[in-house]
Amino acid sequence: MPDSRIHHATLRQRVVDAAHAAALIQPGETVAMSGFTGSGYPKAVPQALAAHIAQTHARGEAFRIQLLTGASTAPELDGALAQVDGLAMRMPFQSDPNARKQINAGKLDYLDIHLSHVAQHVWFGFYNEIDTAVVEVSAILEDGALVPTTSVGNNKTWLDLAKKVIIEVNQWQPVEMLGMHDIYYGTALPPHRLPIPMAHGDDRIGQTTLRCDPDKIAAVVLTDAPDRNSPFNPVDADSARIAGHLIDFLKHEVARGRLPANLLPLQSGVGNIPNAVLAGLASSGFHGLEAYTEVIQDGMLELLKSGVLRYASCTGFAFSPEANEEFRRNLAFYRSRIILRSQEISNHPELVRRLGCIGMNGMLEADLYGNINSTHVMGSSIMNGIGGSGDFARNGFLSVFLSTSTAKHGSISSIVPMVSHVDHTEHDVAVIVTEQGLADLRGLSPKQRARAVISHCAHPDYRDGLQDYFDRACRDSYAKHTPHLLPEALSWHQRWLQTGTMQPSANR
Template sequence: MSDRIRHPAFAARRMSAEQAARHIRHDMTVGMSGFTGAGYPKAIPGALAQHITDAHGRGEPFRIRVLTGASTAPELDGALARVDGIELRVPFQSDPELRSRINAGKLDYMDIHLGQLAEKVRYGFFGKIDVAVIEVSAIREDGSLVPSSSVGNNKTWLDMADAVILEVNRWQPDALDGMHDIFYDTALPPYRSPIPLTHPGERVGDPYLQVPLEKVIAVVETDAPDRNSPFKAPDATSKAIAEHLIDFLRFEVRQGRIPANLLPIQSGVGNIANAFMQGLGESEFTGLTAFTEVIQDGMLELIISGKMDLAAATSFSLSPVGIERFLEHADVLRDKIILRQQGVSNHPELVRRLGCIALNGMIEADIYGNVNSTHLMGTQMMNGIGGSGDFARNAYLSVFMAPSTAKNGLISTIVPMVSHVDHTEHDVSVIVTDQGLADLRMLSPRQRAKVIVEKCVHPSYRDMLADYIERATATSYGKHTPHLLPEALSWHERYLVTGSMFGPEATQAKD
């Protein structure tokens, strides 16, 4: 590891993960690196989980508050949740074990916009950060830190923590060195200045993270891969959604509302996002840029092919094949990818200034364009709002996408009223399903309802929704946004009771 830990004083603080984890104690607040399965600490969480288990075996309390960048991996969230070691988790998660405990009420979870967490910690809203556990790919001769495959909130954790544990991971590619742009501005309101960024490709910071040597209490060596899922080829539903969206962007170009090379793209993760990237690769669009949170396989291929000139994000989320492609083309990618802290990658002012096209997934939308992206049946947390809200409210175009049905058609993605609201109708420009695309701009609520039902609803549910709207319009207390309050959430109730949102009229229509 001598080529990865090149500062003697940092090297002198090397110890095992088991030794380092003993610095973390009950009732501490711990800031950990990690964003979408990339750049999370690989050794400390497992060692800490064992210490927690031992303490519980002795009858001693041991639970901590865990703050990260976004989701991590089973080796962190799963390991700590499994031993009942988490009291509070912030801000985004995707681990099944952790999710199960959140929904069982066994630990507290705070869902917060990813672009806001770092500044709220800096304002003191979360109290002090006792320990930061940060993965880096190297420690340079001058003591600066080469970030790994995600930046997330690492700068803030390093700045605000009383003590720091560094994991130096040899697995992280040398090619990452120089790919980061860490913006150093610590002013608090009312003395903050604008971030001087007017193009996704500008560099306004430093390639490296900084931490005072006196804060570093341990350096742990690791050689372990990020935990990311294999790439899944887009299915027919995802391709249909992508085709509707690309046709819409062509129309916007013809109307002169966006340039021929589009505007900076923000794209969430998942099958639909990869299908959209694949569709862009097969389209006539060139000279593309991205100002986003995560670079996954589809976006990486756009850069390698030359279709996309530049992508700025806070993290990679690459499959094993994607990682091989990154290493194969590292020399070219070094000049085309910039990784920043999420307080910059998700900054609302920058999203609006750059005019981003925001593309995010959803669980459900209602007939007026309100979107639920976090809760199943209004009560069970799925993953969290992530960065979708940072982009949706401030984007040039705010697009939400999902299949028109779920659970083999037993659930309609478009419902009379969403069971939980993450994005109000005011922040949603376009809704897309495999059935079609609804452009909601400049439409009143009743006009929105009409176009959503016509364009986005699965045929099995279209008559049900049309009937609901007709009866609501005739008898609702108000005519501006008609609703039948006793029935507004009846579709969700019907599913919980019968296992299907189908009503008698829909079942007959389907038959």
């Protein structure tokens, strides 16, 4: 039977098609949807809602919503709603080109906040009340418990706080994932908070299902559609060099006694470079590693499969299609080694600090003193968002930021005199790595940091220019502690905007 995954008698009577469910959402509502990095997002209702919005706009009537999720989703959600101008506000993270275009055109308000803050800020009442939650599950049990899918994100909070709920039961999602999740219901608002009872990253402190008052569930929609994640590119030479520099550094830290032989729990951002680091760890000689992170991507599956990684705790998957098949094919193996949690726990600053996580995240640019821009191209154009990188950079044992030393075929230097936007201040950045080398910034003064970044991380095409700027700043700056030439500090970005390259005309 098509509704064989719905075991709650009352909720079986609320099965409708996606169009009828979408019609329950009214203009101006604040709508919270499941989804985290292309996993576990609703597949049918957002597309039906987009079609309904398009029809409403064609009649000359207004229809936009405020959209909250766990993180980025997929074209069937963010893309579909942005394409029909159906979004008035979006938070906390996105990666869709249609949404990005609207944000940067000033047509869509975007709130880019730390992922660990989302649930608590909604509980605090900082945003509108949640009118409707749309959450994907793999099954509804007899007692009404909801079996989560390939991401958890903020689903617990959405189900708790929404006035009405629409559930998508996706038959593509494996029901065998039941038991893989750990949903903690012990959080509270100040001043009633208690310490989270987790001492190790693989501790289980919650229950395996989500709960929701069945009376709030206004509709149930049946779907059978896969998650949408992009494939990872093969590891290229630059990514391999970045991975090699970082792995050599970690080995050095073990040799110095600053890290245990199996390191500390790893956090890895999403992308080809972090995935290359994970691939490098597979042949690095490390064993018994642990991961306490927000996302599991292809490289972590390989580490689990090889035994290099003992377990991985996360809030969602970011698998390529091939990795998705591997996970589904060997789910019995992975279910005992992977824990999926709410993102308020996977990214919780208290736990990141307690466990001593090693945070490894990408960046757009770094400046001479170690400030990091991970979100805004040329200071104004949003790329995706800060995501969870700040949760781990500020609170982890080590904060590592990785990038190639140039971008856009060498026309942009990833190391600049001053970043055009600051997401992570120099106080939260321990290590910067490019294919050129690694700068360990711990214990260094600002000028010492600048010398390390220039000599170890800058591309040769830009190294002399950075050294020249720094030397003149040391001589002519208003003060000598953190030397800058303010009229020139952002001139590299302005040059790129005007000419298409950061290189001075004499070097082109």
